[in-house]
Amino acid sequence: MPERILIVEDEDHIALGLKLNLEAEGFECVHVGDGLGAIKAIQSGQHDLVLLDIMLPGASGFDVCERVRSEGNHIPILFLTARDGDDARVKGLELGGDDYITKPFSIRELILRIRAIFRRSEWYRQTPADGSVLQFGGSRIDLAAYTAETARGPVCLTQKECMILKLLAEREGTVVTRDDILEKVWGYDRYPSTRTIDNHCPPAKILQKIRADRAISIRSMRRVQVYICSDWGVTTLIFFVKKPSGVT
Amino acid sequence: MLTSLRNAWRNPRLPFRRHFVVFALISLFAIAQLTWWSIFQFHEGRRILSTQESYWTQQISIATEKRHELGGDFDGWLLRAFSDLESASGGAIRVSMSARQRLDELAGSRMRMFISEGAFFGLLVLVGVLYMFRTLREEIAIEHRQSVFLAATSHELKTPITSLRMYLDTLRERALPPEKRAEMLEVMSVDLDRLNDLIERLLQAQKVLTADSDTACEHVDISEETVRAVKEMVHRIEFTGKFRLNIDTEYGRHAHADPRRWQLVVKNLVDNAVKYSPDGGMIDVYLARRERWIELSVVDQGRGFAPDEASRLFERFYRSGNEDTRTTQGVGLGLYLVREIVHSMRGRVMARSEGVGRGSKFVVQIPLAAEIGNA
Numbered sequence: 185m186p187e188r189i190l191i192v193e194d195e196d197h198i199a200l201g202l203k204l205n206l207e208a209e210g211f212e213c214v215h216v217g218d219g220l221g222a223i224k225a226i227q228s229g230q231h232d233l234v235l236l237d238i239m240l241p242g243a244s245g246f247d248v249c250e251r252v253r254s255e256g257n258h259i260p261i262l263f264l265t266a267r268d269g270d271d272a273r274v275k276g277l278e279l280g281g282d283d284y285i286t287k288p289f290s291i292r293e294l295i296l297r298i299r300a301i302f303r304r305s306e307w308y309r310q311t312p313a314d315g316s317v318l319q320f321g322g323s324r325i326d327l328a329a330y331t332a333e334t335a336r337g338p339v340c341l342t343q344k345e346c347m348i349l350k351l352l353a354e355r356e357g358t359v360v361t362r363d364d365i366l367e368k369v370w371g372y373d374r375y376p377s378t379r380t381i382d383n384h385c386p387p388a389k390i391l392q393k394i395r396a397d398r399a400i401s402i403r404s405m406r407r408v409q410v411y412i413c414s415d416w417g418v419t420t421l422i423f424f425v426k427k428p429s430g431v432t
Numbered sequence: 433m434l435t436s437l438r439n440a441w442r443n444p445r446l447p448f449r450r451h452f453v454v455f456a457l458i459s460l461f462a463i464a465q466l467t468w469w470s471i472f473q474f475h476e477g478r479r480i481l482s483t484q485e486s487y488w489t490q491q492i493s494i495a496t497e498k499r500h501e502l503g504g505d506f507d508g509w510l511l512r513a514f515s516d517l518e519s520a521s522g523g524a525i526r527v528s529m530s531a532r533q534r535l536d537e538l539a540g541s542r543m544r545m546f547i548s549e550g551a552f553f554g555l556l557v558l559v560g561v562l563y564m565f566r567t568l569r570e571e572i573a574i575e576h577r578q579s580v581f582l583a584a585t586s587h588e589l590k591t592p593i594t595s596l597r598m599y600l601d602t603l604r605e606r607a608l609p610p611e612k613r614a615e616m617l618e619v620m621s622v623d624l625d626r627l628n629d630l631i632e633r634l635l636q637a638q639k640v641l642t643a644d645s646d647t648a649c650e651h652v653d654i655s656e657e658t659v660r661a662v663k664e665m666v667h668r669i670e671f672t673g674k675f676r677l678n679i680d681t682e683y684g685r686h687a688h689a690d691p692r693r694w695q696l697v698v699k700n701l702v703d704n705a706v707k708y709s710p711d712g713g714m715i716d717v718y719l720a721r722r723e724r725w726i727e728l729s730v731v732d733q734g735r736g737f738a739p740d741e742a743s744r745l746f747e748r749f750y751r752s753g754n755e756d757t758r759t760t761q762g763v764g765l766g767l768y769l770v771r772e773i774v775h776s777m778r779g780r781v782m783a784r785s786e787g788v789g790r791g792s793k794f795v796v797q798i799p800l801a802a803e804i805g806n807a
Binding site for chain 1: 590594597
């Protein structure tokens with residue numbers, strides 16, 4: 185079944201061109217020309233991805249994204265806008281956008297990014313080989329429900345936090361760099377600040393949240409900060425938060 | 433005022449926050465100075481009164497001692513030595529009524545001086561604070577309008593470019609039937625026109641703002657120029673099928689004006705009405721003599737505006753509403769150009785609306801040809 189894309193764009197010419205190209209690539213497309221219509225269409229749950237303009241009549245793209253995310257809807261949102269400042273880009277991504285492309289864009293690049301989002305969404309949905317419940321430092325993390333059972337009670341996790349833990353679990357025993365996490369969890373190849381992870385989901389904080397902090401030791405090795413999470417042989421994860429200079 | 437302060441404080445641009453902190457500190461300092469001066473003056477007045485009272489008390493005690501020494505000559509001595517004192521019935525010595533009156537008058541005149549100086553000082557501080565506040569607010573408004581202009585221009589430029597690039601990529605990379613290709617080429621042509629329109633408008637604005645307005649002015653039949661401008665627009669407007677344009681002109685009205693600039697005024701006003709009119713809306717253009725003026729009115733049934741917005745509509749880069757939820761194209765220059773051109777013709781502009789959703793009326797008045805010399 186083809187993936188369904190909702191195009192939210194008030195400029196008919198651009199919407200028409202997008203529809204034509206995306207349908208030629210095998211996607212199913214629906215066009216909405218205003219913000220309020222977009223919210224209704226997204227709430228209907230019939231779409232797999234939203235291409236969202238920011239400057240829209242009725243409600244701005246930012247408003248639409250904020251509203252959708254506040255309702256707990258995790259549908260991938262790709263901002264497609266003429267607003268190219270870092271402030272707007274950061275705001276869009278912080279509100280829960282999955283990617284941000286500025287106009288004028290290359291249609292090829294857009295299609296590649298859409299496919300990357302779908303791949304990431306697929307990875308988000310995939311259950312680890314040993315089930316959707318992850319054992320971690322004495323806590324149980326339910327990747328499907330975004331919750332953790334800790335010694336001190338249940339804890340709610342965000343989607344991104346869950347996905348970082350999932351990635352760490354998948355790469356058990358290997359080095360996971362900042363770029364790995366950005367690419368796999370956020371899907372960005374370019375972002376205004378590479379401090380995204382530290383700003384939003386610092387691993388130490390996530391581990392603290394799931395009460396696995398006792399299993400963390402932090403060491404400094406020549407400007408390289410290494411978090412070594414060890415549950416005495418049960419789970420061993422190594423995580424580089426800063427790539428050492430000279431290492432490629 | 434408080435709302436403006438609150439909004440400015442929430443503005444993430446730090447320089448403005450810094451300006452507001454400085455403004456608040458200066459205001460606080462001025463108010464503190466005024467308060468300190470008032471308290472000082474009040475205490476000074478009381479100190480003078482109590483000093484005088486204690487001086488009189490000392491004089492009374494000295495005079496009481498002297499009464500025993502001088503006996504019958506006492507009254508004469510008292511008058512010479514302490515003119516403020518007098519002998520009361522029963523042998524007591526007291527401050528004379530006239531001396532008390534003089535002291536009261538002194539206190540009263542000090543109070544009057546204090547009030548008038550205080551009021552003047554207070555007014556000066558208030559004017560200074562208000563002036564600073566207005567300047568700051570104006571600076572913030574200009575900054576805001578410039579950022580709106582940049583956002584709007586960027587959007588207006590990028591939208592047709594995006595469309596052109598996308599259709600070009602599509603034509604280059606996809607095998608399409610000839611009718612689809614023709615349809616795309618038509619879309620590209622419209623986008624090119626849109627891009628060209630915007631660039632023309634920006635260049636026109638630059639020309640209007642830099643050109644010497646008097647050089648191109650001549651004795652012009654304004655009625656004729658108005659009809660010509662409206663006719664040029666009728667085709668474009670009625671082609672869309674969304675609006676109807678009606679013109680009602682008194683003929684033979686002449687003014688000293690630049691005909692091309694006058695046409696620009698008419699076109700910008702009609703363009704503005706088209707932008708904010710609903711589908712099927714009627715746009716009326718009237719030209720008539722009003723006393724010593726030629727009056728052009730453009731009336732629409734569109735979105736209208738809040739009455740307090742009327743004065744801001746003609747400001748440079750001003751765009752009503754939020755840029756993120758904009759429903760109209762434009763960069764905020766049309767009405768500004770109208771105002772600048774009309775002012776250069778010694779005319780005036782007005783905007784009227786009974787409120788949002790109730791249509792609007794834009795009025796331009798320029799002096800009749802015979803009136804120019806007297807204006």
